Every structure is written in C-alpha cells, then in structure tokens.
Amino acid sequence: MSLTSRILLAMGAGILTGSLLNVLLHGVGLPAALNSVLDTYLVGGLFDVVGRIFVASLKLLVVPLVLVSLVCGSSSLGDSARIGPIAGKTMLFYLATTAIAVSVALAFAVLVGPGTGVNLVGNASYVAAEAPPLSDVLVNIFPTNPVQAMAEGKMLQIIVFALLLGYAISHAGEPGRRIAGFFRDMEAVVMKMVDILMHLAPYGVFALLAKLFATMGIGAILDLATYFFTVLAVLLFHVLVTYSLLLRGLTGLSPRILLSKMRPVWAFAFSTASSGATLPITLRTVERRLGVHNTVAGFTVPLGATINMDGTAIMQGVATVFIAQVYGMDLSMGAYITVVITATLASIGTAAVPGVGLITLAMVLGQVGIPVEGIALIIGVDRLLDMVRTAVNVTGDSVGSVIVARSEKQLDEAVFLDESADQDADDDGRHGVPVTPPTA
Numbered sequence: 001m002s003l004t005s006r007i008l009l010a011m012g013a014g015i016l017t018g019s020l021l022n023v024l025l026h027g028v029g030l031p032a033a034l035n036s037v038l039d040t041y042l043v044g045g046l047f048d049v050v051g052r053i054f055v056a057s058l059k060l061l062v063v064p065l066v067l068v069s070l071v072c073g074s075s076s077l078g079d080s081a082r083i084g085p086i087a088g089k090t091m092l093f094y095l096a097t098t099a100i101a102v103s104v105a106l107a108f109a110v111l112v113g114p115g116t117g118v119n120l121v122g123n124a125s126y127v128a129a130e131a132p133p134l135s136d137v138l139v140n141i142f143p144t145n146p147v148q149a150m151a152e153g154k155m156l157q158i159i160v161f162a163l164l165l166g167y168a169i170s171h172a173g174e175p176g177r178r179i180a181g182f183f184r185d186m187e188a189v190v191m192k193m194v195d196i197l198m199h200l201a202p203y204g205v206f207a208l209l210a211k212l213f214a215t216m217g218i219g220a221i222l223d224l225a226t227y228f229f230t231v232l233a234v235l236l237f238h239v240l241v242t243y244s245l246l247l248r249g250l251t252g253l254s255p256r257i258l259l260s261k262m263r264p265v266w267a268f269a270f271s272t273a274s275s276g277a278t279l280p281i282t283l284r285t286v287e288r289r290l291g292v293h294n295t296v297a298g299f300t301v302p303l304g305a306t307i308n309m310d311g312t313a314i315m316q317g318v319a320t321v322f323i324a325q326v327y328g329m330d331l332s333m334g335a336y337i338t339v340v341i342t343a344t345l346a347s348i349g350t351a352a353v354p355g356v357g358l359i360t361l362a363m364v365l366g367q368v369g370i371p372v373e374g375i376a377l378i379i380g381v382d383r384l385l386d387m388v389r390t391a392v393n394v395t396g397d398s399v400g401s402v403i404v405a406r407s408e409k410q411l412d413e414a415v416f417l418d419e420s421a422d423q424d425a426d427d428d429g430r431h432g433v434p435v436t437p438p439t440a
Contacts, residue, residue, distance in 0.1 A: 054204025311389025
C-alpha cells in the first residue's frame with residue numbers, strides 16, 4: 001500500500017474510531033470505571049500524546065525548512081533580480097483569490113440565508129482580542145534579532161531575513177558560493193527529515209482525528225447545520241471551481257493532476273488544522289510532485305502559509321451574513337463591499353497574530369456594525385470547519401506556486417504531468433533530488 005493510501009486509511013480509521021468512542025463515552029452509558037479508563041488513558045492519554053508529539057515534530061521542521069529553502073532559492077537567483085517580480089505576482093495572486101473567496105462566500109450566504117429563523121442570541125458571549133495597529137504590523141515584519149525571530153517562529157521576519165541573507169550570498173563571490181553549498185546540503189538533510197516524518201504520518205493522523213472526534217459530538221453541527229454546510233459548500237466550490245479555473249486559464253495545466261497530487265497534503269492539513277504545521281509537507285509536494293523549482297516554492301509556500309487565508313476569508317463572509325441574520329440586521333451593498341475589502345486586507349495586516357481568524361472576523365463585524373458577541377455562536381463548529389479551510393489554504397498556496405513558477409519559467413512541466421513523480425517518496429532513488437529549472 002502506498003504512503004498516500006496509508007495516510008488516507010489512517011484518516012478514515014481515526015474519524016471512525018473517534019466517533020465510536022464518542023458514542024460509547026457519551027451515549028451508551030458505560031460503567032463509570034470503564035468510561036474513566038477509555039477517557040483518561042486512551043483518548044486523553046495515548047491519542048493525545050501521540051497527536052501532540054506528531055504536531056510538535058511537524059512544527060520542529062518549519063523554521064529550518066523555511067530558512068534553508070528561502071536562502072537557497074534567493075541565492076540561486078543571483079544577479080537576475082527576479083525576487084521582486086516573484087514577490088509581486090505572489091502577493092497579487094493571494095490578494096485576488098482572497099477577495100474572490102470572501103465575495104463568493106457572501107453571495108452564497110445571502111442566497112442560502114443560514115441565520116434566517118435561528119434564535120441563539122441569548123447564548124452569545126464573546127470578547128474579541130484587539131488587533132494591533134497597522135504601523136506596528138509593518139514594523140514587526142522586519143526582525144531586530146533573527147535568532148529570536150526563529151526561536152519564536154515569527155514567519156514573516158524569518159522570510160525577510162532569509163531573503164536578505166540569500167541576496168547577500170549571491171553577491172559575495174567565492175565566500176558566498178561556499179556558504180550557498182552549505183545551505184544546499186542543509187536543505188537536503190532537512191528534506192530527508194521530512195521524508196522520515198512522512199512515514200510516521202499515518203499514526204499521527206490517526207491519533208489526532210481519533211481524539212478530536214471522540215471529544216466532539218455532532219450536536220454542535222446539528223444546531224448550526226445550515227451555517228456549517230454553507231461554509232463547507234463554499235470551501236469546496238473555491239477549490240474545485242475557482243482554483244481550477246485560475247490554473248487552467250493562466251497556465252493551461254490540468255487541475256485534476258494538481259488536485260490528485262494534493263491528497264497527502266490535505267490529510268496533514270485536515271488533521272492538524274494548521275497551515276504552518278503542514279508547511280514542510282506542502283513545500284515538499286510543490287517541489288517534488290508539482291515541479292516548482294525551489295527559487296519560487298521557497299518563497300511562495302512559506303509566505304502563503306502566513307498570509308494566504310482564503311478558507312478563513314470564506315468563513316468570515318458566511319459568518320458575517322449568518323450573525324447579521326441572527327440579529328435581524330439587513331446589510332447594504334456598501335456593507336458587503338466593506339466586508340470584502342476588510343477581510344482581504346486583514347488577511348495580510350494581521351498575518352502574524354495568534355488566533356488571526358477570529359481577530360479578523362471581529363474587525364470585519366466591527367466595520368459593518370454587527371455585534372462582535374455573535375462570534376460565540378459559531379465557535380462550537382469552528383474547529384471542524386478549520387480543518388477543511390486549512391486544506392483550502394494549502395491548496396491555494398500550491399496553485400499560486402505553480403502559476404507564479406510557470407510565469408517565471410521555473411516550472412518543470414514533465415514533473416507536473418508525471419502523475420507518479422516522487423510518488424509517496426518510495427525508495428526509488430529519487431529522495432532528495434531537486435527539480436532542475438528548465439532553461440528559458
């Protein structure tokens with residue numbers, strides 16, 4: 001069985017096991033002693049420990065992988081000065097798809113009316129965290145201490161430092177070439193660490209999902225079924241329609257091939273609900289299976305994991321309409337335009353802030369005069385939706401990387417079209433082999 005199949009099997013088994021345990025622990029009425037053993041030692045013990053170790057192992061690789069990939073990518077550009085156009089195209093793609101995402105979400109939500117007839121206002125109690133001033137956000141992108149930035153996992157600061165270091169290496173002559181060789185060797189070693197972790201992934205995926213579904217019943221979904229399935233429908237529409245049309249229209253490449261190669265990445269994203277934790281797997285897939293050279297992937301994927309939040313924007317669009325309908329408020333066309341602009345810009349302006357999704361939602365609601373307390377209504381199902389929208393986010397990062405790479409002639413189409421390219425990192429002699437950029 002291939003690694004992708006094992007991961008997907010573990011994903012299904014984890015959901016099934018967790019759901020069964022949820023019924024046993026909360027619905028069947030087991031003896032108290034047995035209930036305590038299952039809850040304490042299996043769900044809260046084994047599954048919790050294995051899942052947390054797995055996520056910690058993923059996060060362990062994020063900083064070194066982003067640093068060495070960006071340094072290698074920016075230093076290999078040499079004197080071509082292409083980092084500016086690459087950055088511009090990447091930012092334009094991320095902003096455009098975020099604006100499309102929230103616009104489609106608003107349209108779907110207005111059409112469906114998920115909050116019509118819902119009476120949950122009495123349950124709403126939420127205190128929104130304050131978003132930092134834009135000036136502070138901009139200043140904090142630039143590190144004063146790169147070592148501290150890496151220790152604290154401040155991704156935008158790491159990106160800036162790595163780009164500066166790579167640029168300096170490319171202009172430092174012979175010393176720069178020696179340092180560049182060291183970073184290329186480091187990249188091969190870190191990617192080997194990713195390969196090792198990939199083979200342990202089925203166990204981590206199983207444990208994470210088994211614990212989540214064992215502790216979360218379906219009652220929360222039933223209470224907010226219309227809202228839940230509206231968000232889910234828009235997320236699927238964005239992946240299957242919006243991204244597919246953009247990929248086909250801007251590159252002529254097959255969306256089916258890209259989506260089929262994203263399956264292992266989706267499993268990681270769904271299990272961890274974190275674009276950052278999934279970043280090593282996303283970067284590995286984009287380079288080895290989609291054929292994007294690391295001069296592009298090393299920039300677009302880490303940046304996307306930080307600021308590209310189409311899935312979150314979709315949630316914000318539907319949630320805004322849902323909460324407004326619950327409170328009996330009618331939004332004008334100007335309010336909808338304000339929501340689109342605020343959600344799009346906030347995705348970058350609050351990128352490095354913890355709990356960014358709810359903070360940006362609070363900003364959006366505040367801009368159109370909707371009570372922020374309404375956020376409490378959707379928190380019950382937000383964890384499940386967060387898993388799906390993380391999968392949407394990493395798909396957007398990958399599509400953007402392919403589009404930018406194609407425009408920069410840094411895409412190996414033979415690798416993209418080869419549906420078995422680096423398939424599951426099987427031992428076929430292709431471990432750690434970088435994609436060679438095609439000649440212009």
